Amino acid sequence: MSAVLVVNSGSSSFKYQLIDSESEESLASGLVERIGEASGRTSHRGPDGTSERTLQIPDHTAGFRAMLDAFAEHGPSLDENPLDAVGHRVVHGGKRFFEPTVVTPLVEINIEDLSDLAPLHNPANLQGIRAARAAFPDVPHVAVFDTAFHQTLPPAAYTYAIDAGLAERHRVRRYGFHGTSHKYVSEAAARFLGRPIEELRQIVLHLGNGASACAVRGGRSVETSMGMTPLEGLVMGTRSGDLDPAVLLHLARRAHLGTDELDELLNRRSGLLGLSGRGDMRDVRQAAENGDEAARLALDTTIHRLKHYIGAYTALLGGLDVLVFTAGIGENDARLREETLEGLGFLGIELDPERNAASDRGARVISTDGSAVTVLVVPTNEELEIARQSLQAVARERAD
Ligand code: AMP
Numbered sequence: 170m171s172a173v174l175v176v177n178s179g180s181s182s183f184k185y186q187l188i189d190s191e192s193e194e195s196l197a198s199g200l201v202e203r204i205g206e207a208s209g210r211t212s213h214r215g216p217d218g219t220s221e222r223t224l225q226i227p228d229h230t231a232g233f234r235a236m237l238d239a240f241a242e243h244g245p246s247l248d249e250n251p252l253d254a255v256g257h258r259v260v261h262g263g264k265r266f267f268e269p270t271v272v273t274p275l276v277e278i279n280i281e282d283l284s285d286l287a288p289l290h291n292p293a294n295l296q297g298i299r300a301a302r303a304a305f306p307d308v309p310h311v312a313v314f315d316t317a318f319h320q321t322l323p324p325a326a327y328t329y330a331i332d333a334g335l336a337e338r339h340r341v342r343r344y345g346f347h348g349t350s351h352k353y354v355s356e357a358a359a360r361f362l363g364r365p366i367e368e369l370r371q372i373v374l375h376l377g378n379g380a381s382a383c384a385v386r387g388g389r390s391v392e393t394s395m396g397m398t399p400l401e402g403l404v405m406g407t408r409s410g411d412l413d414p415a416v417l418l419h420l421a422r423r424a425h426l427g428t429d430e431l432d433e434l435l436n437r438r439s440g441l442l443g444l445s446g447r448g449d450m451r452d453v454r455q456a457a458e459n460g461d462e463a464a465r466l467a468l469d470t471t472i473h474r475l476k477h478y479i480g481a482y483t484a485l486l487g488g489l490d491v492l493v494f495t496a497g498i499g500e501n502d503a504r505l506r507e508e509t510l511e512g513l514g515f516l517g518i519e520l521d522p523e524r525n526a527a528s529d530r531g532a533r534v535i536s537t538d539g540s541a542v543t544v545l546v547v548p549t550n551e552e553l554e555i556a557r558q559s560l561q562a563v564a565r566e567r568a569d
Contacts, residue, residue, distance in 0.1 A: 172196060172250040173556040174305075177258040178229065178297020180289075181205055185236060187245070188556040190253050195552070196245050201232040213239035229300035237304060252308045256559030257298050258349070258551070260290035260399075262314030263340060269317070269562040272298055272310040280312065286340060286397065289436075309566070311559035318348030321389040326485075329397075343401075345393035347375045351383040352390075353554035354495045354547045359388070361532045362491070362543065370486040372479060375549065376505075377496035378406040378448075382475075384482040392485050394478055400435055403478065404471040406448040409439035411474070441467045450498045450505070468505070475509045483516055489542045492518065494535075495549040506535065510544065517541030 170189060177184045182202035189196055199213040209226030212219060213236070220243050226232050240247050257272070263283045270276055277295060284291040294312075302310055319327075327343040329336060336342060351373045358373075359366035366388040373383045380403040384392040394402025394410075402410045412435075420426045426434065434443075442448035444467035447456060456464035483489045494506055503526050510520045519540035524533070536544035 170250050171253045173254050173256055173559050174252055174301075175256045175258075175552045175555045175559075176297050176301055177552075178294055178301075180293035180296070183229065183232060183297050186552040186556075187240075187250065188553060189250070190556075190560060193553055193556070196250060197240070198552075199236065199239060201226060201236055204229060204232050209235070211235045211239055213243055215240070215243040216245055217243055229296045230303055233300045233304035252305060254556075254559040254563045255301050255305055255308055255310045256555040257294060257301065257310060257312050258315065258555055259294045259298075259312045260315045260346065261287035261344065262312075262316045263344065264320075264342075266312070266314045267317055267320035269311050269313045269558040271562055271566050272302065272312050276312060286344075309563045311562045313349060313555045313558045315346045315348050316344040318352040319343075319345030319383075319390045319393050322391060322393070326392045341397055343393070343396045345381070345383070345390065346395040346399045347379065347381045347383070347393075348390065349551045349554045349558075350375050350495065350549045351381075351385065351393070353551065354493055354549050355383075355385040355388060357532060357547050358491055358493045358545050361545065361547065369490045370488055371491040371493060372482045372486070372489060373493045373495065374475065374479075374499055374509075375496045376403070376475075376494065376499035376502075379408065380405045380410075380496070380498070382478040382482060384486050386486055392482060402474075404444075404467075404474050405440040406450070407437050407440050407442045409435045409443065441471070444470060450502060454502070454504065468508070472505070472508050476513070479509070479513065479518075480516070489516065489518075491543050491545060493545045493547050495547050500546055500548055506544075506546075518544060520544060 172190055173188050175186045175188060181204045184200050186198040187196040197215040201211050203209040204226045208223055210223050212221045226235055259280055261283045263286060265279055280291055280295050298310060329341060354373050355371050356366060358371060359369055371385040373385060375381050379399055382394040382403060383390055400408050404410045417431055441453050445453050445464040447453045453464045453467050457468050498505060506525055507520060510518050519537045521535060521537045525535040532545060532547045534543060534545055
């Protein structure tokens with residue numbers, strides 16, 4: 170039995186999952202965190218349950234050694250499950266990377282070169298890639314980009330209406346993110362419905378801590394709400410989403426905020442957190458139910474923005490066949506789904522309240538049988554999609 174190791178690396182932690190190449194079953198998963206701090210931690214879930222360890226983890230290379238120790242001690246054995254590939258999530262692929270790419274030293278340089286577009290993410294992704302290549306030097310490593318699925322956006326969708334030369338020089342355009350999830354979910358939705366993806370107009374709402382909407386025509390992304398960075402679009406846990414760019418100018422002039430402070434404000438202290446003091450949707454909902462007006466406004470703003478995007482994307486697609494909810498909030502918060510779709514009957518969207526409220530886990534229909542638009546909940550699985558794409562990239566390279 171061979172497997173793919175999927176790695177999602179941040180600057181001080183990384184998550185991993187071992188996925189069987191044939192059955193696509195998850196064989197193990199874990200988290201290595203507090204890298205570079207006085208005391209680090211590993212948590213490994215294998216065949217005998219979860220095991221945790223506290224130890225010093227000075228860098229990502231030491232983190233991979235700790236992960237290998239966890240596999241050796243608690244299984245499954247990596248000798249019995251040799252790796253076909255290591256798949257890495259990379260946030261920004263710019264214009265250059267439009268498909269999963271086998272990592273070479275040149276690919277590493279190109280990922281580094283894109284760091285100014287994703288300063289929080291790409292350097293951290295690269296640290297993970299370098300350490301993993303040292304840990305598994307004989308296995309192909311594949312970079313799977315969050316932006317890649319959106320390479321099919323038409324120019325009218327990816328162009329910002331600013332000075333064209335300046336935008337070109339500084340690579341300013343919409344790239345879109347969550348692409349791995351939007352691709353996986355839109356394909357899973359078509360498969361679940363037993364309909365050819367080529368004939369479907371879909372809107373996928375990925376609503377987690379980060380949130381984005383994607384209009385998918387015939388399996389291709391044609392518009393998405395995140396932009397040059399993952400800040401634009403929907404109201405998120407701590408990110409503002411859309412706002413008038415002149416707000417930044419005003420705050421710079423009147424509140425004397427510098428660029429780093431504005432970055433921190435919009436990325437880390439806005440969204441649900443900025444509006445209600447709570448960044449986690451479960452806490453916001455609980456507070457709203459207890460009569461907290463700020464929490465209610467945070468919910469109403471989230472829902473208003475979602476309706477706005479559903480309407481806009483239905484117009485761009487020239488009609489809608491399938492609307493899909495996914496990720497932490499999309500999969501679990503039935504009330505938010507209900508409130509979002511309230512009043513959208515004129516678009517042919519008719520929710521079935523009982524189906525929507527059922528606490529099933531897998532892919533499911535939550536619209537009525539008569540609804541012109543089929544509304545689905547489809548659990549996302551970015552790790553599995555990265556594993557699939559990594560295997561495809563390795564097979565493609567072998568064929569070349
Ligand atoms: P993700 O980034 O996909 O892990 O999603 C995280 C978000 O999902 C957080 O805002 C959680 O509060 C939210 N979430 C998870 N479970 C629920 C739930 N049962 N009801 C509402 N929100 C939830």
